Amino acid sequence: MRVVETLSASTGGIGRHVADLAPRLAALGHDVTVLCPPSTAAAHDLAGLDVGPPRRLARLRGVDVVHAHGYKAAAAALPWTRLRRIPLVVSWHNAVLADGAAGRVGRALQVLVARGADLTLGASTDLVAAARAAGARHAALGPVAAPRLAAPTVPRERSRAALGLAPGTVLVVTVGRLAPQKNLGLVLDVAARLAARTDLTFVLAGGGPLQATLAARAAREGTRVRLLGPVDDVASLLAAADLMLLTSSWEARALVAQEALLAGLPLVSTRVGGIEELVGDAAVLVPGGDAAAAAAAVVALADDPARRAALAAAGLRRAATWPDEDEVAQDLSATYGRLVDRRAGGHSTKGRPPT
Template identity: 40%
Template sequence: MGSGGAETLVAGMVTAGSGYGWESAVASGGGHRADALRAAGVPVFPVPVARRSVHGVARAVVASSRAVCHFRPDVVLAHNVSASLVARLTTLWDRRPVVTVFHGVADADYPGAARILRRTSRTVVAVAAATAERLRAAGLDSPQPMVIPNAVFPRAAGTGRTAVRAALGIPPRVPVALCIARLEPQKRHDVLLDAWALLSGDAVLLLAGDGSLRAELTRRVATSGLADRVRFLGNRDDVPDLLAAADVTVLTSDWEGMPVAVLESLAAGRPVVASDVDGVPAAVGDGGIVVPRRDPAATAAALRTLLLDPDRHAAAVAAGLAAIRRQHDPHLLMRSYDEVLRAARRERRR
């Protein structure tokens, strides 16, 4: 329950759920979003993240069983595959349904994901049509995955562009690109840094997030002459502030479902440069530029266009805002999930 897209979706749904008659609890490995929900009165149960080991899954099942026994939910909503396995093992001896929200996996993991979801989940909700189709192609025919696109939940307004830039030590007119992503192999920051090295001028790249590659990427920046133009910000819980400071956002991942970071960027009026994977083209639309995966030159060209061409930037801003209003309204998402959860509850009561 940190700063990732799935965590953002969980926090938004739990917070909005009371308006739909939901009583929600969260079982997670903790983090600042879990802390905020607990402070708001939401029951939060500690459950270690299920690593890819029998011991890790067993520990998560024991902790999840305590949460289920205490909270007694009608439905367990599991985000991603390992959580679905834990949820099914936790509810093995009753008829409590498991609904999976599938955010995507690496290419090689789709067959395994399809096998697990076939055995664990009453309903599988994919966050993008592309990921649903890939699950079907990998053999998930029962249950047939349905699609509910991710949405952007309202956040408190940031402190303003001028103040945030001043706090970061960035002059008002310097072009700024922001990448909101964990520093993990999936996100391919190496591609982004190679692209940034192709850009001349004083533009600054902000990297918000942390992870196992922090030290390696820091060394790469130091040895490539980018130290003055790249800032590592670590994990942040002030995304609206960072978006206010930025001109564009960028995401060079190898795979994604429908990244909430992209949707939040568009909703804040920030065009996006992102790699052509899974649900990204549907999310970006005309609100930015989609580039081939693992292509630093194309990424650099797209960043140059959106940072330096005012007309192209303005057109992308308008298109992105329109797409968010039309396709990613949180009320549409909540109504869809409400139907799914109530259908699962009715089936259990038969």
């Protein structure tokens, strides 16, 4: 089949997902084209693939199926796929969280692409429910592969020494883009509540628009929260840590949560979006925005090495149940084939699952 994977600007998880998926679809015998902005192409390894800008879609011929990742990419592809009667698969990776005009535009795009797509795949069950509420012909939970986790390049004790940690210090790490969705002020709230615990150190790794604001607040309050900025060697940082704290207001399948479990690192996370269905009972989950509950969970784990070890083992078992990149590619390849067969046979997919 001639398959087009299209996405808008993404230097993070969505781009990585497509970069992992496309070559595997090609290895299964499909003719794959990836359409994305130059910034996305530059941020991911797409070597050996047919890559071009999204506007190139109108010039392509012989396309059997288009898979759009995200609302913007789907909205751009929808008119052309309707005109050419080409099956359109749309993956919803994120919720619309914005208020005001941005939120209204985002929700309008949701309705547009839900009603126009032959199949909507949600990265979490709440996204599937949102797609159905928006009028999706058919919506299902979409396969997303667990990330590959590189081996640490720096030994644990050397990393901890570089951070200036005293022996016996419990290192709590948070990794992510410093943006509103991550609700990283909650990390500082937790650290403030635990200011008397001199054996706890908090580290925030990542860059983003809130970096200066968070750094200024940490300095003003004098909490033991260190902002490291962007970190290339996340695996070594996770190996140096004793537990991870995830404070997001919403996540589908949080990349950092998956990395924590894959690294055998105990996780404390807000119970939001698709987190619970991702980690099951292999993490400690607290209500979103609840600093008291998060602080209590951090203290309980900090004071109980045996519980941390048990959670680490449970996390590794849970991670072993997640599909890998090859399984995801095979699943989507079969889904594409069913959609193409139904379209060729003149049968509508409305009301009937194509997966």
